[in-house]
Amino acid sequence: MSFPWAKPYEPKAPLMRYLDEKLPLPRLVFNAIGAGYPVPRNLSYMWNFGVLAGFCLVLQIVTGIILAMHYAPNAAVAFNSTEHIMRDVNWGWMLRYAHANGASAFFVVIYLHIFRGFFYGSYKPPREMVWLLGVVIFLLLMATAFMGYVLPWGQMSFWGAKVITGLFGAIPLVGEPLQIWLLGGFAPDNAALNRFFSLHYLLPFVIVGAVILHIWALHIPGSSNPTGVEVKTESDTVPFHPYFTAKDGFGLAVFLLLYCTMLFFLPNALGHPDNYIPANPMATPAHIVPEWYFWPFYAILRAFTVDFILPAKLWGVLAMFASILVWFFLPWLDKSPVRSGHYRPLFRKFFVVLVIDMGFLFWLGGAAAEEPYVMMSQIATAYYFLHFLVILPIISMIERPDPLPFSITEAVLGSDDDKAVLATTPAS
Amino acid sequence: MIRLIGILVGLGFTSAVLWAFGVGAYTFATEPAEETAEHAFHLHPKDVSFPSDGPFGKFDRRELQRGYQVYKEVCAACHGLHLVAFRDLEALGYSEAQVKAAAAEWTVPGIDPNTGEATTRPGVPTDYFPSPYANDTAARAANNNAIPPDLSLITKARHDGGAYLYSLLTGYSEMPAEMAAEFPEFSTPTGLYFNRYFPNLNLAMPPPLSEGQVTYADGTEATVEQMSKDVSAFLIWAAEPTLEKRLQTGWAVIGFLLFATVLAWFAKQQVWAPLKPKKKA
Numbered sequence: 279m280s281f282p283w284a285k286p287y288e289p290k291a292p293l294m295r296y297l298d299e300k301l302p303l304p305r306l307v308f309n310a311i312g313a314g315y316p317v318p319r320n321l322s323y324m325w326n327f328g329v330l331a332g333f334c335l336v337l338q339i340v341t342g343i344i345l346a347m348h349y350a351p352n353a354a355v356a357f358n359s360t361e362h363i364m365r366d367v368n369w370g371w372m373l374r375y376a377h378a379n380g381a382s383a384f385f386v387v388i389y390l391h392i393f394r395g396f397f398y399g400s401y402k403p404p405r406e407m408v409w410l411l412g413v414v415i416f417l418l419l420m421a422t423a424f425m426g427y428v429l430p431w432g433q434m435s436f437w438g439a440k441v442i443t444g445l446f447g448a449i450p451l452v453g454e455p456l457q458i459w460l461l462g463g464f465a466p467d468n469a470a471l472n473r474f475f476s477l478h479y480l481l482p483f484v485i486v487g488a489v490i491l492h493i494w495a496l497h498i499p500g501s502s503n504p505t506g507v508e509v510k511t512e513s514d515t516v517p518f519h520p521y522f523t524a525k526d527g528f529g530l531a532v533f534l535l536l537y538c539t540m541l542f543f544l545p546n547a548l549g550h551p552d553n554y555i556p557a558n559p560m561a562t563p564a565h566i567v568p569e570w571y572f573w574p575f576y577a578i579l580r581a582f583t584v585d586f587i588l589p590a591k592l593w594g595v596l597a598m599f600a601s602i603l604v605w606f607f608l609p610w611l612d613k614s615p616v617r618s619g620h621y622r623p624l625f626r627k628f629f630v631v632l633v634i635d636m637g638f639l640f641w642l643g644g645a646a647a648e649e650p651y652v653m654m655s656q657i658a659t660a661y662y663f664l665h666f667l668v669i670l671p672i673i674s675m676i677e678r679p680d681p682l683p684f685s686i687t688e689a690v691l692g693s694d695d696d697k698a699v700l701a702t703t704p705a706s
Numbered sequence: 707m708i709r710l711i712g713i714l715v716g717l718g719f720t721s722a723v724l725w726a727f728g729v730g731a732y733t734f735a736t737e738p739a740e741e742t743a744e745h746a747f748h749l750h751p752k753d754v755s756f757p758s759d760g761p762f763g764k765f766d767r768r769e770l771q772r773g774y775q776v777y778k779e780v781c782a783a784c785h786g787l788h789l790v791a792f793r794d795l796e797a798l799g800y801s802e803a804q805v806k807a808a809a810a811e812w813t814v815p816g817i818d819p820n821t822g823e824a825t826t827r828p829g830v831p832t833d834y835f836p837s838p839y840a841n842d843t844a845a846r847a848a849n850n851n852a853i854p855p856d857l858s859l860i861t862k863a864r865h866d867g868g869a870y871l872y873s874l875l876t877g878y879s880e881m882p883a884e885m886a887a888e889f890p891e892f893s894t895p896t897g898l899y900f901n902r903y904f905p906n907l908n909l910a911m912p913p914p915l916s917e918g919q920v921t922y923a924d925g926t927e928a929t930v931e932q933m934s935k936d937v938s939a940f941l942i943w944a945a946e947p948t949l950e951k952r953l954q955t956g957w958a959v960i961g962f963l964l965f966a967t968v969l970a971w972f973a974k975q976q977v978w979a980p981l982k983p984k985k986k987a
Contacts, residue, residue: 319981521977534963534966538960541956542955542959584730586726607712610709613709653727656727668712671712
């Protein structure tokens with residue numbers, strides 16, 4: 279579906295006409311990300327991150343498949359095969375650093391994409407399905423990244439796997455058998471490493487499928503925009519190509535500059551030195567920490583230190599999962615009819631607090647599990663849940679939004695000729 | 707309805723975590739954590755720089771060769787380097803013939819071609835550095851129950867790799883008098899050695915270097931600092947022999963990307979020019 283003024287696909291070259299009759303793939307591309315997809319003309323650079331996330335996914339799949347040609351998923355040789363890639367495989371060091379830093383870049387982009395959604399109310403009708411699929415993609419991404427970090431079989435790989443799978447042990451009754459079943463043993467070993475490798479190879483393609491659904495669902499109402507006012511007329515939109523291919527092209531170039539700076543000059547800055555020590559089940563590292571992109575959720579997990587009706591560990595596990603699952607309910611928790619935070623003065627203040635709170639959770643998840651960090655993470659966790667489950671619903675009931683512009687065109691140009699026309703014709 | 711349930715769930719999590727906060731804060735206020743000797747007297751690595759540091763880093767071949775000599779004559783008695791092959795030594799500026807000769811100085815495990823029995827033979831360039839011990843049990847038995855770690859990745863496996871290593875090697879000292887006064891119960895057990903750069907201050911490795919322990923082929927004076935610096939530089943190379951290539955490639959990539967970014971910017975400006983709102987006079 280698209281707007282009635284979307285440019286029709288009219289192939290001129292005989293080959294393209296032939297192809298359009300037999301397999302209209304070029305038509306699909308034209309209508310999805312070409313000149314046939316009208317997009318609000320006022321999209322800011324915050325709308326770049328969807329395309330960038332798609333780029334990261336392709337980057338991870340390509341580098342990952344090549345790495346898999348040289349890697350051996352066996353606990354006896356996995357660590358050394360990773361070093362074989364670093365030392366002996368042609369450009370292997372670049373592939374591995376590209377893949378490891380690619381995961382970090384992917385999460386940077388995804389977090390910005392999600393927070394863009396928070397601020398501009400991208401989860402609101404008619405785009406709930408786009409949002410729900412997005413949260414599914416994020417969960418798949420976390421699972422994939424977690425299993426990928428286990429593969430080099432260093433100390434943090436092993437102990438991270440042990441801690442995270444140990445979380446299932448907190449589930450009453452079935453926890454322990456479930457944990458043993460998931461790991462294929464009492465602790466992470468060859469069985470776990472093998473299945474993690476298998477799933478780490480599978481899940482990215484599941485993500486590709488989910489991304490296709492995500493984009494499909496997006497193309498039914500069309501992209502949202504910074505004003506949150508829906509598209510009214512043709513003058514509100516521009517064709518995706520060339521306008522946003524050009525804008526995304528510049529965004530991609532800036533992204534690559536930052537990413538390549540990390541890759542070539544600080545390739546281990548985001549990793550943990552302990553992962554260059556081979557996995558040793560007999561030696562526990564001083565501080566077990568996951569990769570940085572899990573820190574907010576790790577901070578929430580560790581914040582529940584005292585039994586409160588339920589055991590503390592179960593609270594932690596429930597809270598960690600709930601902290602992401604709550605995103606699924608956002609479209610129904612925030613009922614404000616105004617989408618964009620630009621026109622929601624009260625929401626905007628709390629959004630800033632949420633960003634600061636997330637910043638704290640990021641920092642505290644990587645900090646040692648000692649005071650005063652634990653107390654700080656408890657306050658930050660309390661705010662996190664209050665924000666989504668209590669503050670947002672209440673704001674959406676009591677807030678008086680600022681006046682919205684008549685249309686996207688008016689927001690961009692200061693006036694909209696259609697406004698006068700529409701004002702004189704009675705609403706149909 | 708969903709919002710009501712949401713608020714209840716939200717208040718549930720909040721109460722649980724605030725209860726934990728209350729208990730934690732009370733404990734924190736009433737039972738202040740005791741200061742430990744490890745926390746008070748542990749030192750961060752010394753401020754030392756290596757030619758390979760930074761975005762323009764390069765290996766100093768002569769330094770690496772001296773470092774290799776220190777590793778071979780001192781460290782290799784207890785520490786392996788199992789991810790590095792003799793052929794890799796060509797990167798230190800040795801010729802093929804020199805590498806062949808260097809490899810032959812090492813004894814590696816082999817198989818007797820006539821009997822099939824396990825035996826030893828001189829190394830060849832394709833061999834990897836041999837481990838000084840037959841297995842971990844032997845390593846423990848020979849070292850007061852502490853396994854000397856393999857050094858192939860040591861500078862990447864510790865925070866501030868090279869500087870940490872240098873600090874550790876030059877950081878053995880007597881226990882400071884104020885520390886003995888402040889923490890009278892702290893002591894260094896027999897078989898361990900006091901070192902303020904090691905996280906728990908007691909290191910199993912005896913001070914490995916002493917003045918003039920090696921005789922450098924290039925005539926450099928073999929002070930403890932010099933040898934520590936050289937062997938740290940050598941181990942930075944051993945942990946990442948591709949470092950120079952990575953930095954050089956990086957600059958080429960960044961240069962290209964800067965150019966591409968400028969082009970992309972102007973392309974975007976040109977595409978959008980007709981749509982820009984005209985400034986009102």
